[in-house]
Amino acid sequence: MPSFHPMLPPLQVQQWFNTTPLTLADLHGRVILLHVFQMLCPACVSHGIPQAKQVRRLFPADQVAVIGLHSVFEHHAAMQPDALSAFLHEYRIDWPVAVDQPNPHGPIPLSMQALHLQGTPSTLLIDRQGRLRLHHFGHLDDLQLGAQLGYLLQEANVQQTADATDAHGHTQGCTPTGCKAP
Amino acid sequence: MPSFHPMLPPLQVQQWFNTTPLTLADLHGRVILLHVFQMLCPACVSHGIPQAKQVRRLFPADQVAVIGLHSVFEHHAAMQPDALSAFLHEYRIDWPVAVDQPNPHGPIPLSMQALHLQGTPSTLLIDRQGRLRLHHFGHLDDLQLGAQLGYLLQEANVQQTADATDAHGHTQGCTPTGCKAP
Amino acid sequence: MPSFHPMLPPLQVQQWFNTTPLTLADLHGRVILLHVFQMLCPACVSHGIPQAKQVRRLFPADQVAVIGLHSVFEHHAAMQPDALSAFLHEYRIDWPVAVDQPNPHGPIPLSMQALHLQGTPSTLLIDRQGRLRLHHFGHLDDLQLGAQLGYLLQEANVQQTADATDAHGHTQGCTPTGCKAP
Amino acid sequence: MPSFHPMLPPLQVQQWFNTTPLTLADLHGRVILLHVFQMLCPACVSHGIPQAKQVRRLFPADQVAVIGLHSVFEHHAAMQPDALSAFLHEYRIDWPVAVDQPNPHGPIPLSMQALHLQGTPSTLLIDRQGRLRLHHFGHLDDLQLGAQLGYLLQEANVQQTADATDAHGHTQGCTPTGCKAP
Numbered sequence: 163m164p165s166f167h168p169m170l171p172p173l174q175v176q177q178w179f180n181t182t183p184l185t186l187a188d189l190h191g192r193v194i195l196l197h198v199f200q201m202l203c204p205a206c207v208s209h210g211i212p213q214a215k216q217v218r219r220l221f222p223a224d225q226v227a228v229i230g231l232h233s234v235f236e237h238h239a240a241m242q243p244d245a246l247s248a249f250l251h252e253y254r255i256d257w258p259v260a261v262d263q264p265n266p267h268g269p270i271p272l273s274m275q276a277l278h279l280q281g282t283p284s285t286l287l288i289d290r291q292g293r294l295r296l297h298h299f300g301h302l303d304d305l306q307l308g309a310q311l312g313y314l315l316q317e318a319n320v321q322q323t324a325d326a327t328d329a330h331g332h333t334q335g336c337t338p339t340g341c342k343a344p
Numbered sequence: 345m346p347s348f349h350p351m352l353p354p355l356q357v358q359q360w361f362n363t364t365p366l367t368l369a370d371l372h373g374r375v376i377l378l379h380v381f382q383m384l385c386p387a388c389v390s391h392g393i394p395q396a397k398q399v400r401r402l403f404p405a406d407q408v409a410v411i412g413l414h415s416v417f418e419h420h421a422a423m424q425p426d427a428l429s430a431f432l433h434e435y436r437i438d439w440p441v442a443v444d445q446p447n448p449h450g451p452i453p454l455s456m457q458a459l460h461l462q463g464t465p466s467t468l469l470i471d472r473q474g475r476l477r478l479h480h481f482g483h484l485d486d487l488q489l490g491a492q493l494g495y496l497l498q499e500a501n502v503q504q505t506a507d508a509t510d511a512h513g514h515t516q517g518c519t520p521t522g523c524k525a526p
Numbered sequence: 527m528p529s530f531h532p533m534l535p536p537l538q539v540q541q542w543f544n545t546t547p548l549t550l551a552d553l554h555g556r557v558i559l560l561h562v563f564q565m566l567c568p569a570c571v572s573h574g575i576p577q578a579k580q581v582r583r584l585f586p587a588d589q590v591a592v593i594g595l596h597s598v599f600e601h602h603a604a605m606q607p608d609a610l611s612a613f614l615h616e617y618r619i620d621w622p623v624a625v626d627q628p629n630p631h632g633p634i635p636l637s638m639q640a641l642h643l644q645g646t647p648s649t650l651l652i653d654r655q656g657r658l659r660l661h662h663f664g665h666l667d668d669l670q671l672g673a674q675l676g677y678l679l680q681e682a683n684v685q686q687t688a689d690a691t692d693a694h695g696h697t698q699g700c701t702p703t704g705c706k707a708p
Numbered sequence: 709m710p711s712f713h714p715m716l717p718p719l720q721v722q723q724w725f726n727t728t729p730l731t732l733a734d735l736h737g738r739v740i741l742l743h744v745f746q747m748l749c750p751a752c753v754s755h756g757i758p759q760a761k762q763v764r765r766l767f768p769a770d771q772v773a774v775i776g777l778h779s780v781f782e783h784h785a786a787m788q789p790d791a792l793s794a795f796l797h798e799y800r801i802d803w804p805v806a807v808d809q810p811n812p813h814g815p816i817p818l819s820m821q822a823l824h825l826q827g828t829p830s831t832l833l834i835d836r837q838g839r840l841r842l843h844h845f846g847h848l849d850d851l852q853l854g855a856q857l858g859y860l861l862q863e864a865n866v867q868q869t870a871d872a873t874d875a876h877g878h879t880q881g882c883t884p885t886g887c888k889a890p
Contacts, residue, residue: 201384202427202430202431202434203434204435207389208390213669216667216669220667220673221669221673236430237427237433237434239430240426240427240429240431241427241430244421244422245384245419245421245422245423247422248419248421248423249422251419252384252385252386252523253386303584303668304668304672305577305580305581305584305668305671305672305675306584306672307669307672308668308671308672308673308674308676309584309585309675309676309679310672311672311673312672312675312678312679312680314676315676316676316677316680316681317680341434395851398849398851402849402852402855403851485762485766486851486854487759487762487763487766487767487850487853487854488766489854490850490851490852490853490855490857490858491766491767491854491855491857491858491861492854492858493851493855493858494854494855494858494859494860494862495858495859495862497855497858497859498858498859498863499862566791566794566795566798567798568799571753572754600794601794601797601798603790603794604790604791604793604794605791608785608786609748609783609786609787609791611786612748612783612786613748613786616750616783
């Protein structure tokens with residue numbers, strides 16, 4: 163019996179950078195690396211973003227789409243879209259980046275909430291059919307991310323039996339591993 | 345004939361973090377590492393700040409004082425003191441940091457102008473007598489910074505004959521080496 | 527029309543370390559990472575061996591077998607099996623390592639010759655059916671190696687259409703990239 | 709009252725590489741970095757030797773002399789001078805390297821014994837007057853080594869009051885930090 167992989171819900175986006183507005187459906191047929199970050203999260207800057215940049219460099223764009231999701235859950239005033247724009251410029255991030263839709267009722271933005279993200283950096287992989295296949299919080303080894311990408315690129319139109327979900331629980335704030343959401 | 349080493353002019357500071365307001369004169373008798381940075385400058389984040397943190401860890405605080413100077417010359421809106429406060433928190437920067445006094449007439453703040461800084465990161469060393477002895481823009485090897493610190497810690501009350509000024513000229517914006525001021 | 531992937535020829539081995547003698551056939555059903563090295567090759571020590579160690583750590587042993595092949599083509603006197611034994615001990619290499627069979631007629635050992643290796647480090651991937659699927663000389667990015675491993679772990683019993691063979695040609699001796707065979 | 713700094717005893721050397729035979733007295737007037745290593749010691753290869761190479765690159769040769777001492781206390785058969793010669797060639801070590809004189813009565817070679825070395829890598833600094841000023845076993849931070857070099861380069865002909873001797877005690881064999889002598 164095939165296991166169940168949920169379709170990724172539509173992202174709730176306040177604003178896009180480096181692209182006209184897009185939906186994940188526009189990327190159907192490609193494997194999607196969705197890397198979730200905050201511009202002032204140290205582990206995002208030292209690890210998550212360089213890794214996304216390397217995936218973009220090493221994999222053909224018509225096979226693997228790299229998308230950033232800026233999900234701010236702390237220090238909101240310091241990470242508004244104008245500040246993000248400067249950050250994207252300085253860090254030479256030229257792939258599509260979505261600003262997660264702020265939540266009028268709390269600090270956790272709407273996509274972050276809908277995706278049950280634990281914090282930043284988070285790495286999500288979506289398969290060619292739009293299903294969420296990897297959901298990882300914190301540092302992810304290049305060999306492991308590469309293996310998941312190779313796996314998803316190779317698989318035909320079959321149901322997979324296992325996720326590679328992994329989660330580290332940090333108690334609060336930012337650590338060398340990442341910034342944990344409350 | 346002794347060479348001339350200028351006294352460092354007083355810093356022009358809008359606001360201090362992690363300390364009550366201080367002057368370089370308060371640090372007289374110590375060697376001072378003044379590291380100049382912008383919070384959205386990639387080379388500052390990957391190199392200059394970790395190096396300052398390591399100096400603070402390895403050298404006795406009563407011998408070497410580490411001081412940050414946040415000299416914003418671009419993307420001003422994204423790097424206001426409130427944003428810097430969040431940055432200092434996330435990056436665990438617990439030493440005194442001065443916000444360079446904005447310039448009402450242009451993008452280059454007043455201390456940056458007075459010190460003839462070329463951009464960020466910049467590393468300045470001030471000797472026990474308050475004289476500027478090293479002024480370096482861009483990446484500075486740990487062995488070289490260590491040697492200059494050891495040199496200044498050891499020297500008696502003598503005039504030195506040589507600076508170790510080094511400068512790289514980048515044409516604009518931020519590169520892996522640093523962010524060059526216009 | 528399916529492409530042709532040659533079966534890996536049997537290794538010609540003078541001596542095994544960390545295992546009783548084995549053949550690649552013994553590993554049938556697993557993906558094999560065969561990393562070829564020389565103990566005095568700097569790029570093998572700084573890159574190839576740590577990468578093999580990380581693959582061994584991150585992938586289940588019943589899915590991916592890691593095998594070393596010590597193929598000495600220069601400085602033969604300094605890299606005899608006794609010296610290799612000391613090296614394996616000091617570098618904590620605990621997976622099976624084969625000593626390539628010396629060639630009575632020249633410097634290139636017999637497996638190296640049969641596999642048409644260009645030098646060290648070389649990375650070979652053999653699929654679950656024993657076919658050679660990747661043959662890379664020099665530095666191989668973790669993301670790329672991971673992707674190839676994921677691809678081979680996922681594929682069913684089908685003929686693949688493309689190798690990922692890549693080769694750098696260095697003129698002689700050891701460079702930061704690796705040691706090229708004559 | 710000035711502290712006592714012993715003169716470094718003459719090295720007992722079986723053979724020199726990259727130079728005609730020399731004595732430390734030949735280097736009088738220069739600060740000497742004596743880095744002690746074994747060619748199969750992982751921490752020497754990953755840290756001690758690259759650090760020595762960087763000192764050689766960054767400091768003027770008429771101010772700082774870099775000298776290697778190959779002190780083999782284990783796996784003697786694998787690290788004979790012929791093997792060392794291949795190692796020096798592959799690792800592009802072009803500064804003078806002395807082979808420590810083997811001990812007919814035990815595993816510890818004679819200079820290692822006379823210098824009371826704890827293992828490899830060890831870093832020794834000798835001042836312009838030939839006195840031993842730093843003796844460190846294991847990893848030494850670049851900032852700290854740089855500071856000691858700057859200190860010794862600057863000091864005039866005065867007695868210093870403090871060494872920076874540091875020692876880590878590992879129980880046996882090689883660890884990521886170094887190889888400890890019995």
